[in-house]
Amino acid sequence: MTPSLIALAFLAALALGGGLGVVISRNVVYAALFLLVSLGAVAGLYLLLLTEFLALVQVLIYGGAVVIVIVFALMLTRLQDFAKTRDHHQWPLGLAAALAVLGLLAATFVVFQPAVHPLQSTGIQELGNELFVRWALPFEIASLVLLVALIGALIISRADRGE
Amino acid sequence: MGPVLADNSIYRDVYSFFVGFMPHQLWWLAYLIAGLTIMVLLANAVLLNTAVFQWMERRLLGRFQVRFGPNRVGPFGLLQPFADLLKLLLKEDIVPEAADRFLFTLAPAVMAAPVFLVLAVVPFGKNSYLLDLNIGLLYIIAVGTLSTMVLFLAGWGSGNRYALFGATRAVAQLISYEVPMVLSLVGVLLLAGSLSLVQIVEAQRLPFLLLQPLGFFIFAVASIAEMNRGPFDLVEAESEIVAGYHTEYSGIRFGLLQLGEYAAASVPAAVIATVFLRGWANPFVPLGWPDVLPSHLWFFLKVFLVLFLFIWVRATVPRLRIDQVMGFAWKFLLPLALVNIFVTAIEVQLWRQPTTAQLWAMVLVNWVVAAVAVGGLSRAMERHRRRPTASVAPVPISVEVR
Amino acid sequence: MEDYLRQYGLLFLFTGVAIGIPASMLLVSRMAQLARMRPHKPSPVKAQLYECGMETIGGRWNQFNIRYYFYALLFLVFDVEAVFLYPWAVHFKKLGLFALVEMFVFLAILVIGFVYAWRKRALEWR
Numbered sequence: 252m253t254p255s256l257i258a259l260a261f262l263a264a265l266a267l268g269g270g271l272g273v274v275i276s277r278n279v280v281y282a283a284l285f286l287l288v289s290l291g292a293v294a295g296l297y298l299l300l301l302t303e304f305l306a307l308v309q310v311l312i313y314g315g316a317v318v319i320v321i322v323f324a325l326m327l328t329r330l331q332d333f334a335k336t337r338d339h340h341q342w343p344l345g346l347a348a349a350l351a352v353l354g355l356l357a358a359t360f361v362v363f364q365p366a367v368h369p370l371q372s373t374g375i376q377e378l379g380n381e382l383f384v385r386w387a388l389p390f391e392i393a394s395l396v397l398l399v400a401l402i403g404a405l406i407i408s409r410a411d412r413g414e
Numbered sequence: 415m416g417p418v419l420a421d422n423s424i425y426r427d428v429y430s431f432f433v434g435f436m437p438h439q440l441w442w443l444a445y446l447i448a449g450l451t452i453m454v455l456l457a458n459a460v461l462l463n464t465a466v467f468q469w470m471e472r473r474l475l476g477r478f479q480v481r482f483g484p485n486r487v488g489p490f491g492l493l494q495p496f497a498d499l500l501k502l503l504l505k506e507d508i509v510p511e512a513a514d515r516f517l518f519t520l521a522p523a524v525m526a527a528p529v530f531l532v533l534a535v536v537p538f539g540k541n542s543y544l545l546d547l548n549i550g551l552l553y554i555i556a557v558g559t560l561s562t563m564v565l566f567l568a569g570w571g572s573g574n575r576y577a578l579f580g581a582t583r584a585v586a587q588l589i590s591y592e593v594p595m596v597l598s599l600v601g602v603l604l605l606a607g608s609l610s611l612v613q614i615v616e617a618q619r620l621p622f623l624l625l626q627p628l629g630f631f632i633f634a635v636a637s638i639a640e641m642n643r644g645p646f647d648l649v650e651a652e653s654e655i656v657a658g659y660h661t662e663y664s665g666i667r668f669g670l671l672q673l674g675e676y677a678a679a680s681v682p683a684a685v686i687a688t689v690f691l692r693g694w695a696n697p698f699v700p701l702g703w704p705d706v707l708p709s710h711l712w713f714f715l716k717v718f719l720v721l722f723l724f725i726w727v728r729a730t731v732p733r734l735r736i737d738q739v740m741g742f743a744w745k746f747l748l749p750l751a752l753v754n755i756f757v758t759a760i761e762v763q764l765w766r767q768p769t770t771a772q773l774w775a776m777v778l779v780n781w782v783v784a785a786v787a788v789g790g791l792s793r794a795m796e797r798h799r800r801r802p803t804a805s806v807a808p809v810p811i812s813v814e815v816r
Numbered sequence: 817m818e819d820y821l822r823q824y825g826l827l828f829l830f831t832g833v834a835i836g837i838p839a840s841m842l843l844v845s846r847m848a849q850l851a852r853m854r855p856h857k858p859s860p861v862k863a864q865l866y867e868c869g870m871e872t873i874g875g876r877w878n879q880f881n882i883r884y885y886f887y888a889l890l891f892l893v894f895d896v897e898a899v900f901l902y903p904w905a906v907h908f909k910k911l912g913l914f915a916l917v918e919m920f921v922f923l924a925i926l927v928i929g930f931v932y933a934w935r936k937r938a939l940e941w942r
Contacts, residue, residue, distance in 0.1 A: 307553055317892065320892055324885060376907070503844060582884060740941045
């Protein structure tokens, strides 16, 4: 029962509990909060995998930006029943889909038996080298993806104004 | 078996003190006590700093406005913040029935947390810090971004639509200024080559204030906007949307929101002091020379200098409108930050291991670029503003009457 | 690994302290209420929301400006860009001219998008 195992169990429970909370909760803002908790727990899992950089990027992008985007998108919907939305008629289908995915993942692990490597720290040193020398082309394509996202956001916000 | 304590002198002293008389198996307890000691020190320092800053602001604003600040409660009004805290503790706790009780309680409690978390990685003296993360600067940005969500929860939890409206506007302002703030630090990183704050302090042969004037300017202004203070405080001004996101909070809940706001001023002050003013070191002499003042004192002097700058700006510059606030962030600060990155990257590429003469050349170039960029861009913006946006045909004012 | 975990363990503990201090202030205030030092006289007028002294009209806020959503998305795009800029800046002295040009291309692509948004007057408020 090493400390890292305890931390892993705690963070995994938090991530799963957060995910469950997103799906189950009645109040939409609570769902966004549960999402924040779940994404934070994933950041903690990245920390356990010795990738501090990725953990902080997770907190920064997901916790800081994506959750805000989601909350603003929620507020664009009609607010009368904001706090009381509850659409659980499809929960058997959702449960079946989740169990199917879980079964698929478990089967993959059992059949392919991926090798377990000892953890090595992926510091920001190797990251810089890999990202900008070896994977330079995907990096540039990422900028194109961001450009497309920017133009898309522009079009969405202007279409609503009817311009 | 014990921890690697590196250079942290506070840890080393407390740890070695306790490990001296504890049984060998309980070394982790000594480490824990050492950690807790620094935590208590840090927490107290933050709270005291907040109280002093609040006092300083009220007195200084009074002086700027040719009046005394509070001067009745204790000598020079020094006990005023504590009197205010006591008053707020004893006020009735009114929770509106439309409010979300959980969020209404959570938001004030979590408001001050990012402040403590950020100041955990800042070295406040030579070899004095709680943590030295390899990625300290990115950690500061990440934790700072979380505070926007807390603010939104505070507005939402009130159940008051004006509070929600104020909170949404505040969040829009915060995220708009987050971008130039983050980009302005890239110049510092190019020069320092490390995200760890301890190493950034040691990498400053010249204080980065000289080498990165644009970066300092952008970061300082963006931080003032991030704190919703100074000329960017329209989301909580009394004459505007009542009191913004903290309309419905009373008593200690309001006190905690205010605590979070005043404590949040210490964060950019500490970061600016560390990153631009050379942290705990004497800014005027080369590193390694003997110091005239202890390092902690240097650090606090710099922090209070920056806080004084914030108060000065608040007292001097009038409040901006919301469209001016947003335009300033996106159309002025962001292009400046990009210019800063371009220029600094080219400079570092040319002079990778600069000698002192080359460093001073960089200083000259950067200041010239900063002056040209700020002047040029502001003139361009003003010319753009003066140009009529719609074509208006001249209409005769009066018809000739015979 | 142990040191690393210990470091973050301390951070976790410090988060607890950071939340505990304001929570304890809330608790002290609550205890002051129990000790009769803090008044507790709820009334229906006090429980109403504040609307400049008038009765509240209508429900919650209905018209949410799409402009906020655009700013949030813009922030997201530039945040991701900053995430790429940080490791580049830290490594810059070790990478060559290639990395400089590469990042300039990256920034140029995003600047094109940004200038487009500016020209289309999407950066104006309302």
